Amino acid sequence: MALPWDFRPLHGPRVALELLRDDDLEALYAMQSDPEVCRYLLYEARSREKVGEVLAVDAGATRLENPGDYVQPAIRDEDGHFAGTMYFHLTSVDDRTAEIGWILAPSSRGRGYATEAARVLLDLAFGELGLHRVYAELDPRNAASVALCERLGMRHEGHFIEHMWLKGEWTDTGIFAILEREWAARRDG
Template sequence: MTAYDRLRFGGPTVRETWVDAPRREFLTPAPPVWPLLTERLTLRPFEIGDAAAFVDAWASEEWTSLLLSRPMNPAEVAELVRRRTDPGDGEFIGLAVVHDGQVVGDSMLHLQGTGLSEGEIGWTILPQHAARGFATEAARAVLRLGFEHYGLRRVVANLDARNDRSAALCERLGMRRETHRLGDFWSKGAWTDSFEYALLADEWRAW
């Protein structure tokens, strides 16, 4: 249908009704009901005011050393949080992890692949809240979101191969180390190795 035909006949066309609209609906992920609740945590979309909680951690060379991003100043952190408050096309889900009313970290799920059937999971926990199992508890909720709400078939985590705590977290979650890539991660001026961990929906159910 040309633009002129559309003017004459109006729309929607048969193709738009029966092909394009269902395809768009199928590929546009519907958000779940927020927040996600776990035993100790609340996972909710970011709010602008969350930036303050992340400023010190993101300024730290040590805390950011195994992340792809370099340290960030407060303005950059504010911008990062602002971008995460934008739901966009719904394929990137960035969540603040809250315990007792305090932001303790964040979790993300990035929907990918054909028909958005795969997801990449990510996490950070602020240093003062580490080693209390918060990252594990939050990640389990995000995996459940991926497999049960979004119907994902496979979820992966990519990490710097030197990130022992992140690898331990993957193992606690029942993820398998599928790939060890040599020198493919450009981080802080050097090429480093990376791991990809993965979990299939069937494995998650069995777990």
């Protein structure tokens, strides 16, 4: 496994994944303060101050080496505009496992940018990083996120019922995952 891995910009056919920058604040704030965007996220809509704090922390998360390390790059479209963010979290080194996540600004949805950005990270995960398994956790009511997992070829592995008290209600969690050999078979097929 090629760890540690230090972040460098990554590219898909149309999207680029780059570290967040200070001048992303307005776009990031617009996205993370939108209750509709946050509907199925673990956090509530954020204040500008909170988004500024999070941006600084996430922009400095640049190395994958130990369990818990993550990167949270911006997704930029063909014109270099902020389209959203990806999340890639090394959850286990021993088990060579990572978690993946995604958020798009509403105006950037419906064009396949999240699918493309996720493919870039799965290629990295199973190529250069030599990981074995990548999974996503989501609220099963989040149909757009479920559809994205399915587009990527992730298997529905689990459904925990009311295991989490979140935003005033008991909430289910769905688990989707893909293994290195499954990703390779999709690529070759």
